[in-house]
Amino acid sequence: METEAGKINQSQAETDETISDKERWASIVGGSAMVLMGLQQRSLRGILTAIAGGGLAYHGATADKSLQDKVVDATGINKAIRVEKTVTIDKSAEELYNYWHNFENLPNFMKHVKSVQVLDMRRSHWVANAPLGQTIEWDADIINDQPNQLIAWASEEGAQVDNSGFVRFSPAPSDRGTEVKVVMEYNVPGGMVTAAIAKLFGEEPEQQIGDELRRFKQLMETGEIATTEGQSRGQ
Amino acid sequence: MMPGDIIGHEFVGEIVETGREVKTLKKGDRVVVSSMISCGQCRYCKHQEWSLCDNSNPKGALQEPLFGFSTSGIYGYSHLFGGYAGAQAEYVRIPYADYGAIKIPEGLTDEQALPISDAFPTGLMGADLCNIKRGDIVAVWGCGPVGQFTIRSAYMLGAERVIAIDRVPERLKMAREQSGADTINYEEVGAGEALKEMTGGRGPDACIDAVGLEAHGMGFMGAYDEVKQAVKLSIDRPYVIRQMILACRKGGTLSIMGVYAGFLDKMPMGAAFSKGLTLKMGQMFGQKYIPMLLDRAVKGEIDPSYVFTHQMPLDQAKQAYETFKHKKDNCIKVVLKP
Amino acid sequence: MKAVCWRGAKDVRVENVPDPKILNPRDAIVKITSTAICGSDLHLYDGFIPSMMSGDIMGHEFMGEIVELGTGVKNLSIGDRVIVPFTISCGSCYSCKTAQWSLCDNSNPNAFMAEALYGYSAAGLFGYSHIFGGYAGGQAEYARVPFADVGLYKVPEGLTDDQVLFLSDIFPTGYMAAENCNIKPGDTVAIWGCGPVGQFAIRSAFLLGAERVIAIDRFPDRLKMAKEQAGATEVINYEEVDAGEALKEMTGGRGPDSCIDAVGMEAHGTGPDYLYDKAKQAVRLETDRPTALRQVIVACGKGGTVSIPGVYGGILDKIPFGAAFNKGLTMKMGQTHVHKYLDPLMKHIQNGDIDPSFVITHRISIDDAPQAYETFKHKKDNCIKVVIKL
Ligand SMILES: NC(=O)c1ccc[n+]([C@@H]2O[C@H](COP(=O)([O-])OP(=O)(O)OC[C@H]3O[C@@H](n4cnc5c(N)ncnc54)[C@H](O)[C@@H]3O)[C@@H](O)[C@H]2O)c1
Ligand SMILES: NC(=O)c1ccc[n+]([C@@H]2O[C@H](COP(=O)([O-])OP(=O)(O)OC[C@H]3O[C@@H](n4cnc5c(N)ncnc54)[C@H](O)[C@@H]3O)[C@@H](O)[C@H]2O)c1
Ligand SMILES: [Zn+2]
Ligand SMILES: [Zn+2]
Ligand SMILES: [Zn+2]
Numbered sequence: 001m002e003t004e005a006g007k008i009n010q011s012q013a014e015t016d017e018t019i020s021d022k023e024r025w026a027s028i029v030g031g032s033a034m035v036l037m038g039l040q041q042r043s044l045r046g047i048l049t050a051i052a053g054g055g056l057a058y059h060g061a062t063a064d065k066s067l068q069d070k071v072v073d074a075t076g077i078n079k080a081i082r083v084e085k086t087v088t089i090d091k092s093a094e095e096l097y098n099y100w101h102n103f104e105n106l107p108n109f110m111k112h113v114k115s116v117q118v119l120d121m122r123r124s125h126w127v128a129n130a131p132l133g134q135t136i137e138w139d140a141d142i143i144n145d146q147p148n149q150l151i152a153w154a155s156e157e158g159a160q161v162d163n164s165g166f167v168r169f170s171p172a173p174s175d176r177g178t179e180v181k182v183v184m185e186y187n188v189p190g191g192m193v194t195a196a197i198a199k200l201f202g203e204e205p206e207q208q209i210g211d212e213l214r215r216f217k218q219l220m221e222t223g224e225i226a227t228t229e230g231q232s233r234g235q
Numbered sequence: 236m237m238p239g240d241i242i243g244h245e246f247v248g249e250i251v252e253t254g255r256e257v258k259t260l261k262k263g264d265r266v267v268v269s270s271m272i273s274c275g276q277c278r279y280c281k282h283q284e285w286s287l288c289d290n291s292n293p294k295g296a297l298q299e300p301l302f303g304f305s306t307s308g309i310y311g312y313s314h315l316f317g318g319y320a321g322a323q324a325e326y327v328r329i330p331y332a333d334y335g336a337i338k339i340p341e342g343l344t345d346e347q348a349l350p351i352s353d354a355f356p357t358g359l360m361g362a363d364l365c366n367i368k369r370g371d372i373v374a375v376w377g378c379g380p381v382g383q384f385t386i387r388s389a390y391m392l393g394a395e396r397v398i399a400i401d402r403v404p405e406r407l408k409m410a411r412e413q414s415g416a417d418t419i420n421y422e423e424v425g426a427g428e429a430l431k432e433m434t435g436g437r438g439p440d441a442c443i444d445a446v447g448l449e450a451h452g453m454g455f456m457g458a459y460d461e462v463k464q465a466v467k468l469s470i471d472r473p474y475v476i477r478q479m480i481l482a483c484r485k486g487g488t489l490s491i492m493g494v495y496a497g498f499l500d501k502m503p504m505g506a507a508f509s510k511g512l513t514l515k516m517g518q519m520f521g522q523k524y525i526p527m528l529l530d531r532a533v534k535g536e537i538d539p540s541y542v543f544t545h546q547m548p549l550d551q552a553k554q555a556y557e558t559f560k561h562k563k564d565n566c567i568k569v570v571l572k573p
Numbered sequence: 574m575k576a577v578c579w580r581g582a583k584d585v586r587v588e589n590v591p592d593p594k595i596l597n598p599r600d601a602i603v604k605i606t607s608t609a610i611c612g613s614d615l616h617l618y619d620g621f622i623p624s625m626m627s628g629d630i631m632g633h634e635f636m637g638e639i640v641e642l643g644t645g646v647k648n649l650s651i652g653d654r655v656i657v658p659f660t661i662s663c664g665s666c667y668s669c670k671t672a673q674w675s676l677c678d679n680s681n682p683n684a685f686m687a688e689a690l691y692g693y694s695a696a697g698l699f700g701y702s703h704i705f706g707g708y709a710g711g712q713a714e715y716a717r718v719p720f721a722d723v724g725l726y727k728v729p730e731g732l733t734d735d736q737v738l739f740l741s742d743i744f745p746t747g748y749m750a751a752e753n754c755n756i757k758p759g760d761t762v763a764i765w766g767c768g769p770v771g772q773f774a775i776r777s778a779f780l781l782g783a784e785r786v787i788a789i790d791r792f793p794d795r796l797k798m799a800k801e802q803a804g805a806t807e808v809i810n811y812e813e814v815d816a817g818e819a820l821k822e823m824t825g826g827r828g829p830d831s832c833i834d835a836v837g838m839e840a841h842g843t844g845p846d847y848l849y850d851k852a853k854q855a856v857r858l859e860t861d862r863p864t865a866l867r868q869v870i871v872a873c874g875k876g877g878t879v880s881i882p883g884v885y886g887g888i889l890d891k892i893p894f895g896a897a898f899n900k901g902l903t904m905k906m907g908q909t910h911v912h913k914y915l916d917p918l919m920k921h922i923q924n925g926d927i928d929p930s931f932v933i934t935h936r937i938s939i940d941d942a943p944q945a946y947e948t949f950k951h952k953k954d955n956c957i958k959v960v961i962k963l
Contacts, residue, residue: 279875279876282876284875284876284901286901287875287876287900287901298899301893301895301896302871302893302895302896302899302900303817303821303828303870303871303872303873303896303900304828304874304875304900306875306899306900306901427692431692437667438692438693476894480692481691481692482692483692484693485668485673485676485693485695486668486671486673486676486907491898494898495894495895495897495898496895496898496899497893497894497895498890498891498892498893498894498895499889499891499892499894500890500891500892501888501889501890502888502889502890502892502894503691503887503888503889504861504863504866504885504887504888504889504892505690505691505860505861505885505886505887505888506690506691506692507885507906508881508884508885508886508906508907508908509687509691509695509886509907509908510676510691510692510693510695510907511673511675511676511695511906511907511908512906512907513903513904513905514897514902514903514904514905515903515904516897516898516901516902517898517899517900517901517902518898518899518901
């Protein structure tokens with residue numbers, strides 16, 4: 001973990017601002033405490049984009065301060081929906097990372113995502129199910145990619161749903177497999193119907209992300225997703 | 236308890252007089268004394284289950300309606316536990332002294348040996364009951380003296396990581412700095428949720444209660460009276476047990492060292508059952524753990540004196556109780572000097 | 574097909590429902606030949622397990638013949654005669670790999686419900702409410718069995734249904750209850766409840782080396798079976814004597830070395846706490862009625878083990894925790910890790926150490942199931958165990 005943080009150090013300009021972000025980043029990548037606790041009032045997107053480096057320059061990176069301020073001003077950070085969920089999967093980090101990294105696999109276990117199209121090494125196009133048979137679409141960028149350890153993404157500016165997050169793969173102690181942690185933030189754009197977002201990502205985003213991670217675990221460990229849909233019952 | 240009872244059950248001192256059957260001790264020996272009074276001869280003592288001694292509680296009959304059977308006496312801990320005079324005094328009588336008083340090896344100060352009479356062995360037993368295996372994460376509720384030593388003991392017994400829970404900042408700080416625990420302030424985050432995230436969604440492999448019922452006006456005699464009046468009210472406030480049952484991983488172990496005396500209400504037994512938990516508990520087996528702790532202390536592997544934040548003369552005991560109870564002045568543990 | 578459907582508290586009906594289909598690659602469809610009614614079903618029948626839905630198919634103790642297999646099942650064939658463990662386990666998660674089968678991480682599609690209630694979710698169970706997965710049960714002509722490749726257990730030649738059926742639940746349950754007592758030579762084990770689970774706990778305690786087993790209930794026919802068939806050393810009718818006092822006297826004042834609660838959440842009682850629980854349970858202030866558990870804790874000897882196979886689902890009041898604490902008890906509990914016990918217990922059956930069919934008092938057709946629930950619940954007609962023959 002230290003080596004990863006070290007890599008990031010080299011690729012960043014040494015300003016006070018980025019030092020504190022880098023520290024946060026190191027604790028995100030290597031830490032055992034809750035990520036969202038550590039973030040407190042900061043926006044996840046701000047931090048993720050601020051440290052995006054290593055040849056994966058993201059256009060938001062230089063403007064993160066203002067972007068973050070904009071988000072805070074426009075919506076109040078409290079309006080952001082933030083979720084942190086972790087599951088332990090009895091498979092190697094490599095196997096899990098590889099499956100996840102092919103974003104086109106994600107709809108296999110993410111119920112609200114209808115499809116993901118990978119556009120190039122960095123960009124992908126997302127289509128999600130919305131209420132009343134509608135769909136919502138956006139483009140997202142990978143803003144940090146560390147093989148077998150971490151994938152961070154953010155929607156491109158102007159997306160209908162501003163979202164960012166990362167998934168981290170780290171070894172669980174002893175023989176317990178790999179810990180997969182997802183941290184996500186959705187910012188509700190001004191004017192956008194909050195309820196629609198809530199519907200889209202579930203009334204209980206915590207539960208929805210939790211369920212998705214659980215399905216990911218089921219798929220990776222057992223090769224299928226446990227279900228009772230379509231079984232017999234009294235009419 | 237009755238007015239006039241002498242309290243106190245954690246002490247070290249010097250032998251000034253011995254009964255004629257005492258074989259292993261003599262006048263002038265410096266000793267640490269287990270808080271549990273145990274005969275050394277019954278089936279339980281012989282199995283190292285010292286706090287379950289059959290013979291040391293002269294008022295055992297009082298316990299039977301409540302517990303079914305009587306357990307060992309404890310110094311200065313109400314008549315339910317024998318009505319023995321306690322040790323916050325200049326002198327104390329030690330029954331079964333050959334078993335209860337253990338010589339302090341050369342080179343240890345009083346402050347180093349004192350926690351080994353009660354708080355440290357309690358912590359060590361709390362961790363021992365968890366049957367810690369490689370890679371295990373242990374969560375400890377309560378960062379008082381018992382909690383501090385529980386954390387230390389869990390690491391000694393091979394825990395991968397210990398997560399400590401309390402709300403008093405300097406106690407959490409001590410847990411981090413002295414023993415290297417991760418900490419959760421339960422007033423800032425939900426302990427259960429934080430534990431889940433911090434353990435990869437699995438939950439801690441073992442949870443240890445180092446809080447107990449919190450001395451809260453209701454003593455053990457209260458519990459006894461209550462039972463006589465038939466089942467009516469619950470006295471204990473089992474917040475910690477409830478939280479632990481929900482927070483523990485499936486198939487995990489709860490180790491309960493915090494003292495309980497009466498009845499628990501709103502116990503989420505469904506959760507404990509569905510998750511197949513193992514519950515272990517009890518008054519500590521002092522005489523089993525004290526020798527090994529003294530040994531480690533002499534070797535310099537542990538220095539238990541770090542928990543003492545206050546030293547006061549015995550005359551100021553009343554004030555010391557107030558300071559400790561309300562955790563004033565960053566108080567964690569007080570040593571009284573007669 | 575015909576199936577026993579839950580329609581509300583104290584209302585089960587035999588209905589025609591669609592046949593089950595393969596839904597996942599590791600599924601199998603089993604044509605059921607024998608299926609039993611369990612004490613656990615009574616908790617559903619009486620409406621004490623939340624999240625049952627009208628139309629749910631009951632039943633979790635069943636066996637039969639494989640009639641269809643998913644593409645992912647390679648180790649079984651159509652026509653195999655199999656036992657179905659009541660816990661659904663994937664075989665590949667940490668819990669399953671460490672033989673804690675009933676704690677499987679992956680088999681409960683409604684894990685979020687169990688998490689909300691219990692903190693973490695254990696395995697899915699057949700026919701046992703939506704908290705435990707909402708799987709259709711086995712009191713039916715056919716059932717879908719998920720993770721069939723690790724769940725289904727082939728029956729060796731030469732054994733009847735009646736001899737092996739209870740490997741699906743109650744024999745392993747009684748056995749695990751005894752195993753959790755960590756029995757040492759010379760130990761005395763006291764067992765509350767002489768229902769089927771209690772009967773197997775008695776037998777198992779002996780198989781595991783207990784010197785003496787004392788069984789407690791109030792129904793003469795059950796106590797008689799405990800003594801004559803299961804082989805209990807002594808029995809106590811708790812309506813005639815105080816069980817705690819009797820046990821103390823019978824054990825030289827030491828108390829039993831371990832105690833098993835094979836009663837569970839609907840215990841019957843004789844004291845004021847029973848009325849208190851009944852009233853509270855009726856208005857849902859307390860979900861369970863732990864009369865037996867309280868007795869077990871107080872009666873157990875110092876340093877002893879309390880083993881709890883009896884099901885608890887919710888919140889208990891007035892648990893004498895001070896007694897448990899001061900006596901330094903160990904408490905073990907949980908749904909049975911059935912898969913773990915299939916091989917060793919099948920050996921015991923094949924060796925003739927035990928013929929589990931001794932608990933069966935009633936063999937019926939599926940059409941008579943609703944009536945049998947009543948008979949079993951009220952222990953009418955000396956009913957101890959009902960098996961539905963298909
Ligand atoms: N089993 C034994 O043989 C034995 C021996 C000694 C002490 N004890 C018991 O151990 C317990 C702790 O002793 P101590 O001297 O450390 O006491 P203490 O009062 O100093 O410490 C208790 C700590 O628990 C914390 N706490 C309170 N509620 C909490 C909650 N809900 N979650 C997390 N933390 C919480 C308090 O802030 C405090 O720091 C007491 O019950 C004591 O009687 C048992
Ligand atoms: N752990 C598991 O995996 C598992 C599996 C199967 C069954 N179970 C549970 O085991 C329990 C027993 O099942 P069963 O099929 O034998 O049920 P059952 O209803 O036939 O038997 C219960 C027996 O307990 C007796 N009883 C009631 N109150 C009592 C008391 N206070 N003291 C002594 N005896 C008392 C009853 O008279 C009855 O004979 C149930 O709770 C059931 O849900 C658990
Ligand atoms: Zn003794
Ligand atoms: Zn059953
Ligand atoms: Zn599993």
